[in-house]
Amino acid sequence: MTHPHDQHDTLPDGLIDALRDFDGPAALPSVEHDDALLAQARAHLAEIAPDITAHAAAADHRRRSRVVLGFVGAGGAVAAAAAVTFAVWFGMDGKAPAYGPTMAEQDQANAISDPSSPTWGGPGETPPPSVARQPGPAVAGDVDGSGTLDILDAFALARAVERDGGTPTRGHDFNGDGRVDRQDADWLADRAVALDRSGGRG
Amino acid sequence: MPGPAHPDPRDDQQLVAAINAGGDGAADAFEALYYRHRDYALKLAMRFCGERSLALDAVQDSFVYVYKKFPGFTLTAKFTTFLYPVVKHNALTAKKKARRAQGQPTGSEGDPLAGQPDGRAADPARDHADAPGTGVARLVASLPEAQREVLMLRFVDGLPLEEIARALDIPLGTVKTRVHHAVRKLREDPATKNYFAP
Structure with missing residues (x-):
């Protein structure tokens, strides 16, 4: 839809010149004003520049804290926050996390349900249904069976490693070294954070 | 006329990005942005307050406003488009303060020519x-x-x-x-x- 005044309202060059005369001559700038302003600006920008670095460092620190959190059992506010998160997550019932059966339990389950079921060999493969907590779709690395891979999976695995002394489920050998240990939790955490960077949960 | 001998080749968006990036280049980028638009800002300020000293103050206040928006300032239009209302506001404010200091009425702040019998300032x-x-x-x-x-x-x-x-x-x-x-x-x-x- 066109505006009723869409026809070009133009002015002759002579009239534009007259308008410029009306507008007045250009005022001369002031070196003193320039110097004062630029000095203020430099001071201000010098102050904020370190903040930019600091913000980036803080963000990086927060990201790293989330990763390290489940593995080192760090104290302080961060650990407290994590404990609260886990307490809520597990319904505050004090029971062990349902990260999946132990290797022995899994072997037993496999033997009952499908003796020929192959063992999940590592990342990139879908874990057997008995590994992931039900309900929830099977997602590689989805230790807690929530249907997604996130930092809580790494946390759950770390707790499982700590609790079971290195005998958690076979399907959690994410790095494929034949053992399920803290390195697998680290691998899972890295992957969860990578998902987070791309906009996924984590 | 004061200003850098060699104008910065970067466009306004690039200068704004350089200021936001911080570091050693931020102040230089701001300086380039300032010298690029200072004269236009001064012209605008003169249009609204009609006195050089007030206009200079208005321009200074306007660019103070600009640099305080960093970091995080995003240029969504031409810089002059962003600058116009800032300079206008500061020029009219400077004029209002000057009138008040002189004991003159401060009405019709938006019209620098108002109140004159022949319409002139x-x-x-x-x-x-x-x-x-x-x-x-x-x-x-x-x-x-x-x-x-x-x-x-x-x-x-x-x-x-x-x-x-x-x-x-x-x-x-x-x-x-x-x-x-x-x-x-x-x-x-x-x-x-x-x-x-x-």
Whole structure:
């Protein structure tokens, strides 16, 4: 839809010149004003520049804290926050996390349900249904069976490693070294954070 | 004229990005941005407050406002479009303060020419209007402020209609209407209609 005044309202060059005369001559700038302003600006920008670095460092620190959190059992506010998160997550019932059966339990389950079921060999493969907590779709690395891979999976695995002394489920050998240990939790955490960077949960 | 001997080749968006990035280049980028737009800002400030000292202060305040928006400032339009309302506000504020300090009434702040019997500013800086083109000055000064403002932005500053709409934060149709009415008066007024003669 066109505006009723869409026809070009133009002015002759002579009239534009007259308008410029009306507008007045250009005022001369002031070196003193320039110097004062630029000095203020430099001071201000010098102050904020370190903040930019600091913000980036803080963000990086927060990201790293989330990763390290489940593995080192760090104290302080961060650990407290994590404990609260886990307490809520597990319904505050004090029971062990349902990260999946132990290797022995899994072997037993496999033997009952499908003796020929192959063992999940590592990342990139879908874990057997008995590994992931039900309900929830099977997602590689989805230790807690929530249907997604996130930092809580790494946390759950770390707790499982700590609790079971290195005998958690076979399907959690994410790095494929034949053992399920803290390195697998680290691998899972890295992957969860990578998902987070791309906009996924984590 | 003061300013860098070698203008920065980066465009305004790149300068804004450099300031946001911080570090050693931020101040240099701001300085380039300042020198690029200082004269236009000063011209605008003079238009609204009519006195060089007030205009210089208004420009200074305007660029203080600009650098304090960093980091995090995002340029979504031309820098001049962003700058216009800032300079206008600061110029009118400076003029208002000056009038108050002199014990003069501070009404009609948006119209630097208001209150004068002949529509001209009391400021000597505008006495050039007595020279050739006086009829134009009288007519332009007699236009409603809103029409005069878009007339100057469109034909003196050369801003596209869309940029004027953004600078004034009014609909594009309103800008077109104001320009149309202003030009029609210039076409019809005896003092200026000869300019349109073929």
